[in-house]
Structures are given as C-alpha cells and as structure tokens.
Amino acid sequence: MNTKNDAPATYMIEACSGTGIDVKAMQTVTVIDVEGGQVADFFAERAGCPGEFLSPAVTIDCNESLRIGEGGTLYTNLYRPMFRVLIDEVGTHDLLFPCCRQEMYDFFFHNGEGHPNCFDNINRSLGGRRAIIQPVNLFMNTTVDASGKITIHPPRSRAGDKIVLQALMDVRVGIAACSVSEGECNAGRCSPIKVIVA
Numbered sequence: 001m002n003t004k005n006d007a008p009a010t011y012m013i014e015a016c017s018g019t020g021i022d023v024k025a026m027q028t029v030t031v032i033d034v035e036g037g038q039v040a041d042f043f044a045e046r047a048g049c050p051g052e053f054l055s056p057a058v059t060i061d062c063n064e065s066l067r068i069g070e071g072g073t074l075y076t077n078l079y080r081p082m083f084r085v086l087i088d089e090v091g092t093h094d095l096l097f098p099c100c101r102q103e104m105y106d107f108f109f110h111n112g113e114g115h116p117n118c119f120d121n122i123n124r125s126l127g128g129r130r131a132i133i134q135p136v137n138l139f140m141n142t143t144v145d146a147s148g149k150i151t152i153h154p155p156r157s158r159a160g161d162k163i164v165l166q167a168l169m170d171v172r173v174g175i176a177a178c179s180v181s182e183g184e185c186n187a188g189r190c191s192p193i194k195v196i197v198a
Contacts, residue, residue, distance in 0.1 A: 008198035011175075013040075015190040018121030018176035022047065023197055028086065029165045029173060032194040033139055036159040037187035039178035041099055041118040041135040044082060045126065047170035052076050054083075056095035056134050066144065068093055074136060074165070082171065087164035090157045094140035096150060099133040100180050109182045122174035137178070138163055140185065154187040 012034075013019050018041075023029055031040050046052040055077040060066060062075045069091050074083040098104075101119035106112035122133050139157040144150050177193040178186055 006198075008196050011195040011197075013175060013177045013193040013195065015177050015192055016116035016121075016179040018118065018125045018174060019195075020125035020127075021173045021175070021195065021197060023167045023171050023173055025167055025169050027167050028196075028198050029083075029167065030162050030196040030198070031138055031165070031175065032160065032162040032196070033090075033155070033157040033191075034159065034194050035191040036157055036161070037155045037189075038157070038191045038193060039094075039140040039155060039180075039186055040138040040193045041122065041133075041176040041178055042138050042173070043099075043122050043126075043133055043135040043175070044171040044173045046076065046082075047172055050126075050128070050172075052078050052080070054136065056136055059136070060095055066095055068095065068136070073168075081168045083165040083167055085163065086166050087162065089161045090139055090155075090163065092139070092141045092156050093163070094137035094142045096142060096144075097137055097140070099135055099176070100178065105182075111182075116179040118176035118178055121176040121179070125176075126172060126174045133174075135176075140178075152184050154184050 044054040099118040102112035139155045141153040
C-alpha cells in the first residue's frame with residue numbers, strides 16, 4: 001500500500017486497450033476521461049481469490065438502484081463491499097452492459113474479426129480466460145424508459161472529468177478504454193483513459 005511518502009502510480013490506457021493494476025485496501029483509484037466522451041470498462045477481482053469479483057448485478061441489488069454516485073458502494077458477487085465512491089464528477093455510469101467482445105461486434109456491426117474489444121483486453125490484463133466479464137462501465141450514459149427499452153447516449157464526461165474509488169479490500173483491477181467507435185457509446189470515437197492509484 002502506498003504511504004504518504006509514496007508517489008502515486010499513474011497508468012495511461014491508450015484507446016482500445018486495457019491494463020491490470022494491483023490495488024491494496026484503502027488505496028484510491030482515480031479514473032480520468034482524458035479527452036472526454038470515453039467509457040472505461042472497470043472490473044476487479046479479490047486479490048488471490050478470483051472467484052470473488054466485482055458484480056454490477058449485486059451492486060444494483062444492494063443499492064436498490066441502477067445508479068452509482070458519490071458515497072455509494074460497489075459490491076462483489078458474494079455481497080461484500082469492494083469499493084466506495086469518494087468523488088464523482090460525472091454522475092452517469094452504466095451497470096447493465098457486459099464488455100464488448102468479438103461476438104457483439106459481429107451481432108451489431110458485422111465486423112468482429114480482429115476488432116479490439118474490452119473482453120479480450122481485460123482478460124489479457126488479468127491473465128486467464130473468463131467466459132464473461134460484467135464490468136462497471138464508468139462514464140457510459142444509458143437510459144431505461146418506461147417500456148424497459150435501453151438507449152445508449154454519448155457520455156456526459158468532459159476532458160479531465162474523473163471518478164475516485166477507494167478499495168475496501170486488496171484487489172486486482174482490470175480496466176479497458178472501451179473500443180466501440182461504431183455508435184454513441186464513446187461519442188463515435190475512442191480515446192485514452194488515465195488511472196492514478198494512491
């Protein structure tokens with residue numbers, strides 16, 4: 001764990017790529033939208049115990065809400081608190097969509113072969129091959145209407161906007177700068193994400 005004398009660790013995640021980061025309990029993870037309008041797929045596993053992982057579904061259940069924000073908590077699949085939201089400059093994030101993957105690009109855009117995707121990028125960054133990754137999609141702007149239809153809108157995040165999460169246990173984080181340029185998810189283009197662990 002970083003002490004007051006340790007310099008923060010900074011990671012630049014280039015567009016359409018991902019990275020894995022070890023984070024100790026009580027450290028903070030600051031995720032910054034560098035250019036604005038970019039989604040960050042955020043996933044984590046308990047250190048040394050990949051069978052316990054960040055769960056948007058359980059987070060929805062525990063919070064009784066489709067939204068997260070300042071003061072909120074993100075939970076694991078075992079209903080244990082994993083992160084606390086300390087600062088949120090955007091206030092709009094998605095808990096519903098899985099990582100983009102080759103099959104998704106084939107289904108919607110018919111271009112999956114060789115397309116960079118968050119599923120592969122997070123799997124590579126953490127090692128191993130998970131069958132599905134359900135991340136918290138930071139800065140992703142989705143709405144659900146009265147009929148249940150989900151619509152993806154351009155992110156509300158502007159250049160330099162951030163969210164700060166405090167780890168409540170030792171974790172291994174996988175973060176990807178989302179690769180979808182074909183729709184509104186990343187406002188039609190992909191750009192970097194910056195992460196600071198302190």
